[in-house]
Amino acid sequence: MKYSNDRQRTFMLMTIPVVLLFFAFNTLPLIKGFIYSFTNFKGYGTYDWVGFRNYIDLFQDARVGKSYLFTLKMAVLATIVTNVVSLILALGLNSKIRFKSALRGMYFIPNILGALVVGYIFNYFFTYILPSLFNTTSILASTTWAWVGIVVVCAWQAIAMNTIIYISGLSTVPEEVYEAGSIDGATGWSKFKNLTFPLIIPFFSINMVLSGKNFLMVFDQIMALTKGGPAQSTESISFLIYNNGMAGGQFGFQSANAVVFFIVIVAFSVAQLRFTSSKEEQL
Secondary structure (H helix, E strand, O other): OHHHHHHHHHHHHHHHHHHHHHHHHHHHHHHHHHHHOOEOOOOOOOOOEOOOHHHHHHOOOHHHHHHHHHHHHHHHHHHHHHHHHHHHHHHHHHOOOOOHHHHHHHHHHHHHOOHHHHHHHHHHHHHHHHHHHHOOOOHHHOOOOHHHHHHHHHHHHHHHHHHHHHHHHHOOOOHHHHHHHHHOOOOHHHHHHHHHHHHOHHHHHHHHHHHHHHHHOOOHHHHHHOOOOOOOOOOOHHHHHHHHHHOOOOHHHHHHHHHHHHHHHHHHHHHHHHHHHHHHHHO
């Protein structure tokens, strides 16, 4: 009995510091940000309570609406591109090919690199290399095509982790399933559609939710590539909150934006989970 009590006390002593750190650096800033969303706080000095005025102004601000549209468009497209390419790579790397382990390691390298580092490298590529090869201007300077560069960079780096998760899912599929399918004549696309994909749906769900959440919160790539330009055409919600909240004197207003954005991310993730869960039940 004494041993059990000592063990529980040890676990409590291990847990309490972690809980305190989580509260100090996660929960407390979240609560304070929510409080500031009802004020006209500029990030310094005194402030007054303004009630729901920030939230009302938020839905009337054209710049905020534009940033939400851009972020949602970019996140949806990047999620689709990332998961399609990742699944194709995973199928190839899971097949019986030479140097399979080495190739898996090579494909994972982009995930090791920092997002800002990758962004600055691609910035040079889009600004100098491509224009010199094709005698054109940089796509990052175009209000029409700058978002394509951001999608490419985001997907290029995210594909690595998604591929590893898909490979993990494919490794759980028993060989007996393929043997039984081959007897029934399942090959190629029918083999993937009817045998492989239904068995890796949980891994597909994980990748879709994580990709959607991460792309909605895109910040580093935009900071390195366009800084929200040209003409605010690639200004994501996270970048807008940071740029105008920290440096633009709109701390209270952008705190309200952050609260709404948090709700959007949760709703987006829940919708994805419900959709993929329904597909799992059907299959």
